[in-house]
Amino acid sequence: MPIQFKSGPEIDAMRTAGRLASEVLDFIAPHVKPGISTGELDRLCHDYMVDVQGTIPAPLNYCPPGYKPYPKSICTSINHQVCHGVPGDRVLKSGDILNVDITVIKDGFHGDTSRMFLVGESSIAAKRLCDITREAMWAGIAQVAPGKRLGDIGAAIQKMAESAGYSVVREFCGHGIGRGFHEEPQVLHYGKAGTGVELKPGMTFTIEPMINAGRPEIRELADGWTIVTKDHSLSAQWEHTVLVTDTGVEVLTISEGSPDRDRSPRPA
Ligand code: MF3
Protein backbone atom coordinates (compact mmCIF):
# COMPACT_ATOMS: atom_id res chain seq x y z
CA MET A 1 0.00 0.00 0.00
CA PRO A 2 1.32 3.46 -0.78
CA ILE A 3 1.62 6.16 1.90
CA GLN A 4 -1.85 7.08 3.19
CA PHE A 5 -2.17 10.85 3.44
CA LYS A 6 -4.67 12.06 6.04
CA SER A 7 -6.89 15.11 5.86
CA GLY A 8 -9.71 16.81 7.78
CA PRO A 9 -11.72 14.28 9.78
CA GLU A 10 -9.00 11.65 9.55
CA ILE A 11 -6.54 14.01 11.23
CA ASP A 12 -9.07 14.73 13.96
CA ALA A 13 -9.50 10.99 14.52
CA MET A 14 -5.70 10.57 14.69
CA ARG A 15 -5.51 13.37 17.28
CA THR A 16 -8.09 11.59 19.41
CA ALA A 17 -6.40 8.19 19.11
CA GLY A 18 -3.00 9.73 19.88
CA ARG A 19 -4.20 11.51 22.99
CA LEU A 20 -5.96 8.39 24.24
CA ALA A 21 -2.82 6.26 23.78
CA SER A 22 -0.84 8.81 25.81
CA GLU A 23 -3.55 8.84 28.48
CA VAL A 24 -3.09 5.10 28.99
CA LEU A 25 0.53 5.83 29.89
CA ASP A 26 -0.63 8.59 32.26
CA PHE A 27 -3.00 6.09 33.85
CA ILE A 28 -0.41 3.34 34.33
CA ALA A 29 2.50 5.55 35.46
CA PRO A 30 1.66 5.53 39.20
CA HIS A 31 1.39 1.73 39.13
CA VAL A 32 4.93 1.23 37.79
CA LYS A 33 6.57 0.45 41.14
CA PRO A 34 8.71 -2.34 42.60
CA GLY A 35 6.56 -5.40 43.37
CA ILE A 36 4.04 -5.24 40.51
CA SER A 37 4.20 -7.78 37.70
CA THR A 38 4.16 -6.84 34.03
CA GLY A 39 1.09 -9.06 33.65
CA GLU A 40 -0.71 -6.91 36.20
CA LEU A 41 0.28 -3.74 34.29
CA ASP A 42 -1.17 -5.35 31.16
CA ARG A 43 -4.43 -6.22 32.89
CA LEU A 44 -4.81 -2.71 34.31
CA CYS A 45 -4.14 -1.09 30.91
CA HIS A 46 -6.41 -3.53 29.08
CA ASP A 47 -9.32 -2.79 31.41
CA TYR A 48 -8.71 0.98 31.21
CA MET A 49 -8.65 0.91 27.40
CA VAL A 50 -11.71 -1.28 26.99
CA ASP A 51 -13.89 -0.21 29.93
CA VAL A 52 -12.97 3.45 30.48
CA GLN A 53 -11.82 4.72 27.08
CA GLY A 54 -13.78 2.48 24.75
CA THR A 55 -10.61 1.87 22.76
CA ILE A 56 -9.30 -1.38 21.30
CA PRO A 57 -5.82 -2.51 22.40
CA ALA A 58 -4.17 -2.92 18.99
CA PRO A 59 -1.45 -5.40 20.04
CA LEU A 60 -3.91 -8.07 21.27
CA ASN A 61 -3.89 -10.86 18.66
CA TYR A 62 -1.89 -8.67 16.27
CA CYS A 63 -0.31 -11.03 13.78
CA PRO A 64 2.09 -9.63 11.19
CA PRO A 65 3.33 -12.07 8.51
CA GLY A 66 5.80 -14.57 10.02
CA TYR A 67 4.65 -14.00 13.62
CA LYS A 68 2.22 -15.77 15.90
CA PRO A 69 -0.62 -13.67 17.32
CA TYR A 70 0.61 -11.29 20.04
CA PRO A 71 -0.97 -12.57 23.27
CA LYS A 72 -1.30 -9.37 25.34
CA SER A 73 -2.65 -5.81 25.13
CA ILE A 74 0.56 -3.84 25.77
CA CYS A 75 4.32 -4.36 25.42
CA THR A 76 6.55 -4.20 28.51
CA SER A 77 10.30 -4.34 27.84
CA ILE A 78 12.63 -4.50 30.86
CA ASN A 79 16.36 -3.64 31.02
CA HIS A 80 18.13 -5.47 28.15
CA GLN A 81 14.81 -6.15 26.41
CA VAL A 82 14.71 -3.87 23.37
CA CYS A 83 11.03 -4.03 22.42
CA HIS A 84 7.93 -6.25 22.19
CA GLY A 85 8.41 -7.66 25.70
CA VAL A 86 5.39 -9.81 26.50
CA PRO A 87 3.79 -9.08 29.90
CA GLY A 88 3.74 -12.00 32.33
CA ASP A 89 4.71 -13.07 35.84
CA ARG A 90 7.93 -11.07 36.02
CA VAL A 91 7.87 -8.70 38.99
CA LEU A 92 9.48 -5.26 38.73
CA LYS A 93 12.29 -4.52 41.13
CA SER A 94 14.09 -1.33 42.15
CA GLY A 95 16.71 -0.36 39.56
CA ASP A 96 14.83 -1.83 36.59
CA ILE A 97 14.11 0.33 33.57
CA LEU A 98 10.85 -0.42 31.79
CA ASN A 99 9.39 0.60 28.45
CA VAL A 100 5.62 0.52 28.24
CA ASP A 101 4.35 0.68 24.65
CA ILE A 102 0.66 1.42 24.09
CA THR A 103 -1.28 1.31 20.84
CA VAL A 104 -5.01 2.01 20.86
CA ILE A 105 -7.60 1.99 18.11
CA LYS A 106 -10.41 4.56 18.33
CA ASP A 107 -12.98 4.96 15.54
CA GLY A 108 -10.75 2.92 13.25
CA PHE A 109 -7.55 4.97 13.78
CA HIS A 110 -4.40 4.03 15.68
CA GLY A 111 -2.36 6.02 18.22
CA ASP A 112 1.03 4.55 19.22
CA THR A 113 3.34 5.82 21.97
CA SER A 114 5.82 4.55 24.54
CA ARG A 115 7.76 5.91 27.49
CA MET A 116 10.56 4.69 29.73
CA PHE A 117 9.96 4.31 33.45
CA LEU A 118 12.66 4.16 36.13
CA VAL A 119 11.53 1.65 38.74
CA GLY A 120 12.50 2.63 42.30
CA GLU A 121 16.11 3.84 42.49
CA SER A 122 17.98 3.68 39.18
CA SER A 123 21.67 3.89 38.37
CA ILE A 124 23.11 7.04 36.79
CA ALA A 125 23.94 4.94 33.73
CA ALA A 126 20.35 3.76 33.32
CA LYS A 127 19.00 7.29 33.74
CA ARG A 128 21.44 8.68 31.21
CA LEU A 129 20.45 6.05 28.63
CA CYS A 130 16.74 6.83 29.09
CA ASP A 131 17.35 10.60 28.92
CA ILE A 132 19.51 10.49 25.82
CA THR A 133 17.11 8.13 24.05
CA ARG A 134 14.30 10.63 24.68
CA GLU A 135 16.50 13.47 23.44
CA ALA A 136 17.28 11.41 20.34
CA MET A 137 13.56 10.91 19.66
CA TRP A 138 13.03 14.68 20.01
CA ALA A 139 15.99 15.41 17.74
CA GLY A 140 14.21 13.27 15.15
CA ILE A 141 10.85 14.98 15.74
CA ALA A 142 12.55 18.38 15.34
CA GLN A 143 13.46 17.44 11.77
CA VAL A 144 9.85 16.87 10.71
CA ALA A 145 8.51 19.50 8.27
CA PRO A 146 7.30 19.57 4.67
CA GLY A 147 10.23 19.35 2.27
CA LYS A 148 12.46 17.53 4.76
CA ARG A 149 13.29 13.86 4.14
CA LEU A 150 13.10 10.69 6.20
CA GLY A 151 16.91 10.51 6.19
CA ASP A 152 17.02 13.81 8.08
CA ILE A 153 15.13 12.17 10.95
CA GLY A 154 17.33 9.08 11.04
CA ALA A 155 20.56 11.06 10.82
CA ALA A 156 19.59 13.35 13.72
CA ILE A 157 18.70 10.37 15.94
CA GLN A 158 21.84 8.44 15.03
CA LYS A 159 24.08 11.44 15.70
CA MET A 160 22.57 12.06 19.14
CA ALA A 161 22.83 8.37 20.13
CA GLU A 162 26.29 7.67 18.79
CA SER A 163 27.87 10.86 20.09
CA ALA A 164 26.77 9.70 23.56
CA GLY A 165 28.56 6.37 22.97
CA TYR A 166 25.38 4.37 22.32
CA SER A 167 24.16 2.40 19.30
CA VAL A 168 20.96 2.43 17.24
CA VAL A 169 19.00 -0.80 16.71
CA ARG A 170 18.66 -1.35 12.95
CA GLU A 171 16.08 -4.16 12.68
CA PHE A 172 13.04 -2.17 13.88
CA CYS A 173 11.88 1.22 12.78
CA GLY A 174 9.11 3.78 13.02
CA HIS A 175 6.19 3.42 10.64
CA GLY A 176 3.31 5.14 8.95
CA ILE A 177 0.16 4.78 11.03
CA GLY A 178 -3.54 5.45 10.56
CA ARG A 179 -6.27 2.94 9.80
CA GLY A 180 -3.36 0.51 9.74
CA PHE A 181 -1.09 -0.20 12.73
CA HIS A 182 2.01 -0.40 10.53
CA GLU A 183 1.66 1.55 7.29
CA GLU A 184 4.25 2.87 4.91
CA PRO A 185 6.73 4.46 5.08
CA GLN A 186 9.37 2.83 7.25
CA VAL A 187 11.03 5.46 9.45
CA LEU A 188 14.63 4.40 10.06
CA HIS A 189 16.38 5.71 13.16
CA TYR A 190 19.72 6.01 11.36
CA GLY A 191 20.76 7.21 7.94
CA LYS A 192 21.95 10.09 5.86
CA ALA A 193 20.51 13.61 5.90
CA GLY A 194 18.92 14.75 2.66
CA THR A 195 18.05 11.22 1.51
CA GLY A 196 14.87 9.19 1.42
CA VAL A 197 11.17 9.94 1.05
CA GLU A 198 10.20 13.63 1.12
CA LEU A 199 7.83 14.63 3.94
CA LYS A 200 4.50 16.12 2.88
CA PRO A 201 1.55 17.53 4.87
CA GLY A 202 -0.93 14.86 5.94
CA MET A 203 1.64 12.13 6.56
CA THR A 204 1.32 10.47 9.99
CA PHE A 205 4.06 8.21 11.30
CA THR A 206 5.85 7.15 14.46
CA ILE A 207 9.37 7.95 15.61
CA GLU A 208 10.49 5.32 18.11
CA PRO A 209 14.25 4.90 18.42
CA MET A 210 15.60 1.85 20.23
CA ILE A 211 19.01 2.76 21.63
CA ASN A 212 21.44 0.26 23.18
CA ALA A 213 24.08 1.13 25.76
CA GLY A 214 26.34 -1.45 24.11
CA ARG A 215 26.42 -3.02 20.68
CA PRO A 216 23.50 -2.66 18.23
CA GLU A 217 22.85 -6.36 17.58
CA ILE A 218 19.66 -7.97 18.83
CA ARG A 219 18.18 -11.43 19.27
CA GLU A 220 14.58 -12.73 19.43
CA LEU A 221 13.57 -14.87 22.41
CA ALA A 222 11.84 -18.25 22.06
CA ASP A 223 8.44 -16.64 22.76
CA GLY A 224 8.65 -15.35 19.17
CA TRP A 225 8.20 -11.72 20.24
CA THR A 226 10.58 -10.41 22.90
CA ILE A 227 13.66 -8.73 21.44
CA VAL A 228 16.82 -8.45 23.58
CA THR A 229 20.31 -7.04 23.08
CA LYS A 230 22.77 -9.73 22.04
CA ASP A 231 25.41 -8.42 24.46
CA HIS A 232 22.84 -8.03 27.28
CA SER A 233 23.50 -4.29 27.50
CA LEU A 234 20.64 -2.03 28.59
CA SER A 235 18.26 -0.74 25.92
CA ALA A 236 15.79 2.15 25.95
CA GLN A 237 12.99 3.35 23.64
CA TRP A 238 10.59 6.29 23.45
CA GLU A 239 7.85 6.68 20.86
CA HIS A 240 5.54 9.40 19.59
CA THR A 241 3.07 9.50 16.70
CA VAL A 242 3.48 12.68 14.64
CA LEU A 243 1.64 14.54 11.85
CA VAL A 244 3.40 16.53 9.14
CA THR A 245 1.53 19.87 9.03
CA ASP A 246 1.69 22.63 6.41
CA THR A 247 4.38 24.35 8.44
CA GLY A 248 6.11 21.68 10.53
CA VAL A 249 5.08 18.95 12.94
CA GLU A 250 2.29 18.21 15.40
CA VAL A 251 2.94 15.53 18.02
CA LEU A 252 -0.31 13.61 18.35
CA THR A 253 0.52 11.45 21.38
CA ILE A 254 0.55 14.20 24.00
CA SER A 255 -1.72 14.31 27.06
CA GLU A 256 -1.95 16.05 30.42
CA GLY A 257 0.54 13.63 31.97
CA SER A 258 3.09 13.63 29.15
CA PRO A 259 6.55 14.25 30.54
CA ASP A 260 7.14 16.34 27.41
CA ARG A 261 3.81 18.07 26.87
CA ASP A 262 5.40 21.52 27.02
CA ARG A 263 7.92 20.72 24.33
CA SER A 264 5.42 20.44 21.55
CA PRO A 265 2.73 22.77 20.27
CA ARG A 266 -0.61 21.15 21.03
CA PRO A 267 -3.62 21.31 18.74
CA ALA A 268 -5.82 24.34 19.54
N1 MF3 B 1 3.72 -0.75 19.46
C1 MF3 B 1 4.79 -1.38 18.70
C2 MF3 B 1 5.27 -0.35 17.71
O1 MF3 B 1 5.61 0.70 18.17
C3 MF3 B 1 4.35 -2.61 17.99
C4 MF3 B 1 4.02 -3.70 18.89
S1 MF3 B 1 3.49 -5.03 17.96
C5 MF3 B 1 2.92 -6.05 19.14
O2 MF3 B 1 5.26 -0.45 16.53
F1 MF3 B 1 2.25 -6.96 18.55
F2 MF3 B 1 3.96 -6.51 19.78
F3 MF3 B 1 2.19 -5.39 19.98
Ligand code: CO
Ligand atom coordinates in the same frame (compact mmCIF):
# COMPACT_ATOMS: atom_id res chain seq x y z
CO1 CO C 1 4.55 1.34 19.86
Ligand code: CO
Ligand atom coordinates in the same frame (compact mmCIF):
# COMPACT_ATOMS: atom_id res chain seq x y z
CO1 CO D 1 5.13 2.06 16.65
